[in-house]
Amino acid sequence: MSYPCLDYYKDEAHVASKVFNILKDFPLYDFYNKLHNEVTNVTTTDKRCALCTVNLTRTKQEQIDLLNLCQNFCHILLNFDHIKTVYQKISSDKRCTFTSYWLYDQVTKIPNFSSLSSKFYDPFPLISKHSHSKIKDCSLENYRIDKNKFTHKKILYEFLHIYDSIQDKLNSQEDVSKIQLYCMHIKENFRYYNIIKESCKSKGTCDYYDEYKQFKEKFKEPKVINLICEKCDYIKTSCEKGSNGEDDVPCLREKGYSFLYLIFGNDADNIINIILKVTTISVPILVFSVILFKFTPLGKSLNKLKQERKKSGRKKKEENIQDYMKNYAAYLDSEMKNRVHLGYHAT
Incomplete structure (x- = not known):
């Protein structure tokens, strides 16, 4: 067993091992790991x-x-x-x-x-x-408390404890690639909070209520959110689960590509899952798919990726799709609304 445990990652699961490597030397996790090694040996x-x-x-x-x-x-x-x-x-x-x-x-x-x-x-x-x-x-x-509730409690507590050190890293001259990893860790913890908060309504019914309240009070502050958004190039976005009230901790995503995120969410691999795998779709979505595949560079790239995946058994990872997204999303974001509009009229 090594710490930190990042099994709860979802959107950034593909970089969990890299995040692990930059967090394991934080005093909290260094303490966990050394104590664990001593006790087990x-x-x-x-x-x-x-x-x-x-x-x-x-x-x-x-x-x-x-x-x-x-x-x-x-x-x-x-x-x-x-x-x-x-x-x-x-x-x-x-x-x-x-x-x-x-x-x-x-x-x-x-x-x-x-x-x-x-x-x-x-x-x-x-x-x-x-x-x-x-x-x-x-x-x-x-x-x-049971294992699941303790996991919620522990994840909230650990992030609360290490955040000030992460903030110092964001304000430092740290390598840009490491800064991005710290940002992803923040984003994943905000996402996780917004999932588990729905089961935490009061101190009498929630075993991690104290950590939940501390997390909320700390990270709903505009000063804290604005710093994270500035340093990480993030903006607030809707959450998969949970409300997104002004007086709460928001979910986060990268700036730009708003139209694509509106359609596909924060997970770029949804492009493949939705367009390539769905067999029954409405006419407007079908028109959109035709436009996407026939008239944009991204369509050609996705078709190529589809063929490669058939041959290699999906050996390519999410980074491949993210690369395509980043290369062409700016183009699509400015053009796609007009093309979808034309597609609707064509039907």
Whole structure:
């Protein structure tokens, strides 16, 4: 397991590995990764961690997994020199929260964890008070929520925490290609927020309400949005899910190509999915398709791409389509409205 986990990416999934590479050295994720490596590589049993065996036995696989995690994590806490440099990089007010998020994330990866989580966490108040422990004032939190809800909570929290560092990167003389990756990460997190906010209406019914409210309050601010749009060359756009009120966090997209985005959305591969795969379409759309394929350079390129995909089994990635879009979208945006208008009249 490596951090950050970007499985929630959609529009920018094709660059997730590149975003991972520029985020993994941020203090939060560096801490996660080093702590994870230390805990998973423990090879000895510490007698002082016998407390883990009080409530957890080796009768079922999930109990075995939780017991191993408890003993390994306990060993690291009590043999702190192994991770001293890891913790020193994190401010004292963040250590407990970072550790709690990482630990619960590990717990949620074990099947049927919810029924055993209390037994898993019971020993840690005593272990934390041990003279060798460096988190004496930390109460490791058992969030007591299911995996999906915790994932929502964790993604919002992590982005809130790292955003100021990302903003510093946007304001720096960082390589343009890296700036674009930071921008894509912002865009994906705004999209994700607008999906999960629909299930978060009140503190009493939403397990990630605090993170949701903090996210909303921070990123609905015009000053913050304007900076992102300026540095990333983005504009606000409608969301796939969720409302787009003025007093909320918007979805984002690149500037330009407004007519194409109106038709195909933010995913350029929809051109292939819609035009090449749909077999029953209305007459106006059919006219539009004929115009697109017969009278524009993009049509020729898409036809060529279609043939290549048949031969290669779709080896080309979304970047191919994005390249065509960027090369011809400016032309199409200025001409397409007139041509579609003529197409309607021709029918």
